[in-house]
Amino acid sequence: MGQGLRLCNTKGAAVSDTFHEQSVKSSRKTRRCDWCGELIQIGQPYESYRWRDGSDGGTVVMHPECRQAMERTSREEGGWIDWDRGENVRGKSWGEMDVAEKTGGWRQ
Numbered sequence: 001m002g003q004g005l006r007l008c009n010t011k012g013a014a015v016s017d018t019f020h021e022q023s024v025k026s027s028r029k030t031r032r033c034d035w036c037g038e039l040i041q042i043g044q045p046y047e048s049y050r051w052r053d054g055s056d057g058g059t060v061v062m063h064p065e066c067r068q069a070m071e072r073t074s075r076e077e078g079g080w081i082d083w084d085r086g087e088n089v090r091g092k093s094w095g096e097m098d099v100a101e102k103t104g105g106w107r108q
């Protein structure tokens with residue numbers, strides 16, 4: 001599995017620091033959504049943030065609906081969630097996914 005990516009919004013406390021959050025209305029290049037693994041095409045909106053956890057860190061890029069799905073998942077799970085790139089379904093929280101939809105890796 002890849003690196004765990006985490007976000008908590010239920011208490012406002014963070015195990016990993018997140019910063020440089022931004023909403024971009026129109027992507028200037030093709031990106032891949034970290035939540036669902038699908039492409040974010042040029043001209044489409046996306047949301048991103050940077051995170052740091054000890055010596056680890058990186059940038060997370062997501063479709064706006066995937067960002068919302070991640071926040072719903074955080075509420076469903078009662079706090080911190082630990083997930084890997086591309087293992088989720090676009091726009092769906094864990095509670096909304098069918099088991100068969102959980103792919104466990106990048107999808108093409």
Ligand SMILES: [Zn+2]
Binds near residue numbers: 035036037062091
């Ligand atoms: Zn996505």
